Every structure is written in C-alpha cells, then in structure tokens.
Amino acid sequence: MESPKHAGDVAVAVSKTYGIETMFTLSGGHVFPLYDGAVHEDMRILDVRHEQSAVFAAEATARLTRRPGLAVLTAGPGITNGVSGVATAHFNGSPVVVMGGRAPQSRWGSGALQEMDHPPLFTPITKLAFTGSGPDSIGQDVEMAFRTAIAPHRGPVFLDFHMDHLFAPATPHATETLTPSPLEPDTDALAGIARLLAEAERPVLVLGSDVWMDRAEEVARSFAEEYRLPVIPNGQGRGILPAGHELLVNRARGMAFAQADLVIVAGTPLDFRLGYGWFGGKDGAPLAKVVHLADAPSQISTHMKPAGAAAGDLSLVFWGLGTACAEAGVSPARYAPWLTTLAEASAAAIAGDAELLAADADPIHPMRIYGELGKILADDAVAIGDGGDFVSYAGKYVEPRRAGNWLDPGPYGCLGTGLGYAMAARLARPSSQVVLLLGDGAAGFSLMDVDTLVRHRLPVVMICGNNGMWGLEKHPMQMLYGYDVAAELQPQCRYDQVVTALGGGGELVTDPSEIGPALRRAFDSGVPYMVNIATDPAVAYPRTTTGV
Structure with missing residues (x-):
C-alpha cells in the first residue's frame, strides 16, 4: 500500500493479509477511517440495515470460506446491537473479528457521544476483547486479533479503537501472516480409542462442524468408509457424506443413538443436540461408551467423562486414528449387521415420508x-x-x-x-x-x-x-x-x-x-x-x- 494517511489505513491493510475481502458494517462516524482505509485498499464495503446482520454476515463468511470474517461497528448502540452475533460466533467457534469505534481518548470520561467501555460486555463471549492502545500500535493490535481468532479453538475477537486514534497518522505495519501450527493428537489416546472400536459391535460416528472448519472432511469421510461406520452429521458436518451415501443413517438417528454401544463424536460439543452425551441404555442395556474428538483440549467434554478422547487438528486425528485402528486389527466386517439394520431403518423412514412430501x-x-x-x-x-x-x-x-x-x-x-x-x-x-x-x-x-x-x-x-x-x-x-x-x-x-x-x-x-x-x-x-x-x-x- 501507499503510505497510510491514518491508522484506519493500517488496520485495513493488516486485515487484508488475513484474507479479508469484505467489510460488513452499518455506517457510523466513529469508524470513518476504517471505511476510508477500505476504499484505499479496494476492500468491498457491504453496509446493512442492522448491526446484527453485519456480524452474522461476517460469521457466515468465516463458516463458508474457512477464513476470518470482519464486521465493523460504530460506538455504543452500534456495538451493543452486535452482541447476539458475537455470541453466536462464540458458540459456533467462528473466527470473526469485530472492530468497533470508541469515544475519543481526549474526551474520555467527559460524557462524549456514545461513550461506553465495550470490551467488558464481550469478555465472556470472545477469545479476546480489548481496546487498541494507540495509533502506533494499531497494526500489532489488529494482527493479534486475527491470530487469536484463527488459533484453535477458533472464535470471535472484539477490538475497539478510540476515534481520535483512528484518525491519527500511523506508520505501516509489516505483517507476517502466520497459520497456526497443527496440534498433534496424543498417539496413546488414539490407540485407546482404536481398542474401543475393536471391541464395539454397534458404533456410530458423529461428524460435526469443526470437522469442516478444520478442513478434515475428506479424511473423515475416508476413515468412515474404510471402517464402514454408520455416520450421523451435525451442523456443518452435513454434506461430508453426501445425500444418499450408504453410510449416512441420520434418518435412523433415534435408533442409532438408542442402541449404539460406542458413539464417536467428532468436532462438536456433547450438548443438548446430542443428549448431552448420553447414548444407549435402551431396554435395560448399558449406556454406550462415548469418545470425544475435538480440535483443541478446551473443547473436550467436562460435564461427563468420555471413555476416550483426543484433541488436535482433526485431519491429524482421523489420520492417526486410522493408523491406530489398522494396528489394533479393527475389522469393518464386525459392524456389517449393525450397519444393515440402520440402513434398513433409514430407508424405511424415507419411504414412509414419501406421502407427506x-x-x-x-x-x-x-x-x-x-x-x-x-x-x-x-x-x-x-x-x-x-x-x-x-x-x-x-x-x-x-x-x-x-x-x-x-x-x-x-x-x-x-x-x-x-x-x-x-x-x-x-x-x-x-x-x-x-x-x-x-x-x-x-x-x-x-x-x-x-x-x-x-x-x-x-x-x-x-x-x-x-x-x-x-x-x-x-x-x-x-x-x-x-x-x-x-x-x-x-x-x-x-x-x-x-x-x-x-x-x-x-x-x-x-x-x-x-x-x-x-x-x-x-x-x-x-x-x-x-x-x-x-x-x-x-x-x-x-x-x-x-x-x-
């Protein structure tokens, strides 16, 4: 870029190095220098009619492209209108950076228009919420925001800037965009999970959103196909096995979860959507053993203790688990009767819906x-x-x-x-x-x-x-x-x-x-x-x- 005219130029230039192509926003004077920077950097500005839509659009961008999304909100009510969007990004593990305007530092404490200390509102629902320290550090602050958002486990970051700092002159920031190093899963943990699969007769594999976000969809599908595991998708795990795939048994979801003896949940929390992780137990049978696979240790279930767990880059997790299963002698033939039962139940459910459809x-x-x-x-x-x-x-x-x-x-x-x-x-x-x-x-x-x-x-x-x-x-x-x-x-x-x-x-x-x-x-x-x-x-x- 040419020499920046103000700190807004620097903030936008750094954002572009992290793949940002669109700034979602609703116009506000506190953030004019960010708009000016977007014009200088030829970044698309897409202005909405309510700030919540700007944050939701940034979040969906992150989920669809697997790159960070950016929303820019003006001070005070502009920022509070975006809280629900940030909370949604938090629960979805979406790498979103929300930049906010803030009353001028030179008037802070005097009752300036829309003066409010925003970061405390966002601390519980972000990985990091902070105020930029000044025009000379704006490049470092923006870089830290993006690096934090994309590091496992992904999530939103909030960063606001005093208005007078954004308008102030600033020097360019040399950005070295770093991709987080893949987290290696523990091989002993994977070996223990493979032993559970070797002992199981009625396993189910749940593929959640983080499998997609970790770019692990192909290796996860290959693992399921190699070991002939019935699959139920969750969230953005939908489509990893396409409609009509022989292993896709989500139409027999109730039966699968009720009768399974082992459920492997990958890339999604053991929350209300999955019965909080309690499976099996039908007709006096024991509860199913549960394995939890996550992209970061912080995401492993704590409200119930899984029989097995592994955290790491989910591509590496599935590659490693495939190797461990081969070493443990896991045989896909062992699950054939179970897969047939679920496939028949799924087909019957589909046929039964034909009349209402x-x-x-x-x-x-x-x-x-x-x-x-x-x-x-x-x-x-x-x-x-x-x-x-x-x-x-x-x-x-x-x-x-x-x-x-x-x-x-x-x-x-x-x-x-x-x-x-x-x-x-x-x-x-x-x-x-x-x-x-x-x-x-x-x-x-x-x-x-x-x-x-x-x-x-x-x-x-x-x-x-x-x-x-x-x-x-x-x-x-x-x-x-x-x-x-x-x-x-x-x-x-x-x-x-x-x-x-x-x-x-x-x-x-x-x-x-x-x-x-x-x-x-x-x-x-x-x-x-x-x-x-x-x-x-x-x-x-x-x-x-x-x-x-």
Whole structure:
C-alpha cells in the first residue's frame, strides 16, 4: 500500500493479509477511517440495515470460506446491537473479528457521544476483547486479533479503537501472516480409542462442524468408509457424506443413538443436540461408551467423562486414528449387521415420508414444501435455516450433497441470523443457488435487510413457512397449561409484500400445487425473492428434546 494517511489505513491493510475481502458494517462516524482505509485498499464495503446482520454476515463468511470474517461497528448502540452475533460466533467457534469505534481518548470520561467501555460486555463471549492502545500500535493490535481468532479453538475477537486514534497518522505495519501450527493428537489416546472400536459391535460416528472448519472432511469421510461406520452429521458436518451415501443413517438417528454401544463424536460439543452425551441404555442395556474428538483440549467434554478422547487438528486425528485402528486389527466386517439394520431403518423412514412430501393437504403441510424444494436444489446449493418449527423440518429433509453448504444458527439458537447469512453465502458462492428458509417468527427479526440484498444486487430465494404463530412455544404451552399466550402472529401475514416493497420479488402461496411453480419462479427471477407459504398451524414438528 501507499503510505497510510491514518491508522484506519493500517488496520485495513493488516486485515487484508488475513484474507479479508469484505467489510460488513452499518455506517457510523466513529469508524470513518476504517471505511476510508477500505476504499484505499479496494476492500468491498457491504453496509446493512442492522448491526446484527453485519456480524452474522461476517460469521457466515468465516463458516463458508474457512477464513476470518470482519464486521465493523460504530460506538455504543452500534456495538451493543452486535452482541447476539458475537455470541453466536462464540458458540459456533467462528473466527470473526469485530472492530468497533470508541469515544475519543481526549474526551474520555467527559460524557462524549456514545461513550461506553465495550470490551467488558464481550469478555465472556470472545477469545479476546480489548481496546487498541494507540495509533502506533494499531497494526500489532489488529494482527493479534486475527491470530487469536484463527488459533484453535477458533472464535470471535472484539477490538475497539478510540476515534481520535483512528484518525491519527500511523506508520505501516509489516505483517507476517502466520497459520497456526497443527496440534498433534496424543498417539496413546488414539490407540485407546482404536481398542474401543475393536471391541464395539454397534458404533456410530458423529461428524460435526469443526470437522469442516478444520478442513478434515475428506479424511473423515475416508476413515468412515474404510471402517464402514454408520455416520450421523451435525451442523456443518452435513454434506461430508453426501445425500444418499450408504453410510449416512441420520434418518435412523433415534435408533442409532438408542442402541449404539460406542458413539464417536467428532468436532462438536456433547450438548443438548446430542443428549448431552448420553447414548444407549435402551431396554435395560448399558449406556454406550462415548469418545470425544475435538480440535483443541478446551473443547473436550467436562460435564461427563468420555471413555476416550483426543484433541488436535482433526485431519491429524482421523489420520492417526486410522493408523491406530489398522494396528489394533479393527475389522469393518464386525459392524456389517449393525450397519444393515440402520440402513434398513433409514430407508424405511424415507419411504414412509414419501406421502407427506407429496401431500395435497389444505392447509399445506410443511413437509410438502421440502418435497418440492428437493426437486429443484442443485448439488452445490447453499441452504440456510433461520427459524424454529419450520426449520426443524429443513434439518431433517434438506440433505446437502456437498460439505460446507448448510448454515443454521447453531447451538446458541439465535433467530435473525438468516439475512446476514444469506448475504455472506451469495458473496462466498456467487454461482450457487442460495436458499433461505425462514419461519414467520424469524422473518420479523431481519427482513428489513432485504433492502441490503437489493442494493448490493445479491439474489437470494427466501421461503417463509408461515403458520401464523411462534410454533415452538404455542404447542408446548398448550400441552403444559391448556392455553397459550404471547404465541400468536398474524395469519398469512404478507411478508412477501415487504420484500417487493423493498425492491425484490415475492408471492403468497396457499395452494400446495402452486409451491413448485412458485419456487421455480423465485430461482429464475435473479432478484431477492420470497415465496411466502401459508402452512397448517395445527402441525407441529415432532420433538424428542426440549434442549433444557
């Protein structure tokens, strides 16, 4: 770069060395020098209508590209509006750097506009939260933020700058971008896990998001295929084994977890999504032994003691485990009857769904939407879920054909991620279909950012499952109390007209036979387009866990 005019130039130049191509932001005077730096460095500036969308977009960028994402937020309310996005990145292990503006140092303590000490808000939900010490150190501060974010276990970093420091002259910073050294797993731990596999008769392998984020998807798939292990994906582990793969038994998930004698969980926490790590135990049988594989020691479960555990770069973990299994004489033939049982149960579940996926029921059953969508989605389509009941069906019936093509809010469960995620997906995968699956409740959080899609020419197909309620709350309240409160939304609310008013396209669908044609019009439109589908309010997704 040319000699920097101010510290903002230096901050942006260092960011570019870490692969940052887009700055997601909402305009604010405290961070003008960062915008000026982006102009000087030819970095895309994508401005949104709510700061939460900027952070969600940065987080989705990190999850789709496996490089850091960057959000820039102005001081005070601009930063507090981004807290939920940072918390989501924290729970997802997403390497996001959030840079914030801060009242001038020269006026600190005098009651300047939006004066607030931001880092204490972020300390519990970041790997690091700090204030830059001055214009002369800004390059080092930004470099430390990115290095911290991408080191295992990945996660968000918050860094704010006093406004007068950003505007001040600064000298260039020579950045040597360092990739974290791969963490080697303990070979004795891998040997112990291999012995557990040699003894098991009914193993299950769970592949989670960090397998994708660690670029371990190919070696994980090879390991599963070599030892013929039934696989259940979780989060961004979806698509590592493509839809239709013979080892993919997620449609027999309940049976697999209930009858397994060994469950190997890789790259995801033993949280509520996995029954907190308690598997097996059906009909008086003992609980399954659990193995936990993680990208860093800090991620190994502490609330229950696994029978085996290994931490390290997950590519190295799977390579090492494959070697250990060969030395332990693990035979894939041992699991053949178990795999056959699960494959047959999975096939039966798929066959049993065929009627509802094609149902002509009026009101529309949510499954009919996914039956029609499945006919249209391309192999490289990116599917995004933002909602409760409606998106639960997506998790079951939208089966990615490639790794890295699924996004949902993750274990934090924050609604409103969808529009930010959609922006990021369109930029990261410019030639792919991008489909955002919205519950009508979730649509209310961020639909104004359709304006962002329109202004920046980012075509996305939005499908709103509109049942006129907060379905995750209404049905349980009815069951518990016989009544419900605070769970109603306007029936058939015209969210599609919001999209058209903002410059996109859209339509309301009430006839099941019109779902397919409407979806095709949406994908052919070349603009942000909502298919707003009125679904049966009496239909609730069948749940087996409350997550509490």
